[in-house]
Amino acid sequence: GEDVEQSLFLSVREGDSSVINCTYTDSSSTYLYWYKQEPGAGLQLLTYIFSNMDMKQDQRLTVLLNKKDKHLSLRIADTQTGDSAIYFCAEFGGTYKYIFGTGTRLKVLA
Amino acid sequence: DGGITQSPKYLFRKEGQNVTLSCEQNLNHDAMYWYRQDPGQGLRLIYYSQIVNDFQKGDIAEGYSVSREKKESFPLTVTSAQKNPTAFYLCASRAPLRLGTDTQYFGPGTRLTVL
Numbered sequence: 001g002e003d004v005e006q007s008l009f010l011s012v013r014e015g016d017s018s019v020i021n022c023t024y025t026d027s028s029s030t031y032l033y034w035y036k037q038e039p040g041a042g043l044q045l046l047t048y049i050f051s052n053m054d055m056k057q058d059q060r061l062t063v064l065l066n067k068k069d070k071h072l073s074l075r076i077a078d079t080q081t082g083d084s085a086i087y088f089c090a091e092f093g094g095t096y097k098y099i100f101g102t103g104t105r106l107k108v109l110a
Numbered sequence: 111d112g113g114i115t116q117s118p119k120y121l122f123r124k125e126g127q128n129v130t131l132s133c134e135q136n137l138n139h140d141a142m143y144w145y146r147q148d149p150g151q152g153l154r155l156i157y158y159s160q161i162v163n164d165f166q167k168g169d170i171a172e173g174y175s176v177s178r179e180k181k182e183s184f185p186l187t188v189t190s191a192q193k194n195p196t197a198f199y200l201c202a203s204r205a206p207l208r209l210g211t212d213t214q215y216f217g218p219g220t221r222l223t224v225l
Contacts, residue, residue, distance in 0.1 A: 004152075008150070030212065031212050031213070033213065033214075035216075040219070040221070041218055041219065042114075042116075042200055042216035042217050042218045042219045043153075043200065043202075043216040044216070045213060045214075045215065045216075048213060088152065088153070090214075092212050096141070096158055096160060096166075097155065097158075098143075098155075098214055100152045100153040101152055102150060102151060102152040103150075103152055
């Protein structure tokens, strides 16, 4: 099937690390993405990883890719209240179509 | 300041009416997309266009129509045939492959409510 799976909710305390997980479907996906959506807004690209990489770090964000298990994760270090949002993972197989997960709602508690 | 704009931000429609949602980009991207977002369901592809004067149906095209007469513009019409149109609509464009990332960039969205 084409389902990209994510857990629906995650709650963390301010200053802790957040880890958002995603299981994707297509082992031939070339790029995998993480987007952030704040209430009433569009999707903002956070980071992406090419399929031949295992890890990518960008300031507070770390993306880990396990191709064998088709598992993608996003770690946010020192989570802040401004990080509260919905986070979507997405995969791109190289033609035209992007497949999005259902989104994980991250709530950061002060 | 490059980007994607969508208008209006909020739109109200009476049953039986057609409405058109605007999407404009000045990123010089060839490919553009329309998605529908419902709570807890992620994004579903309505239509996409890879080049001017060409567009293809996505997964949920019934009740929608599009045009792509200009590279910058990809308007979406929600027709009266769409039985449950209340949703958040997102437009996106895709960076050219030659830039290496095949990444989509999104507009701010239009929330359509049927009265």
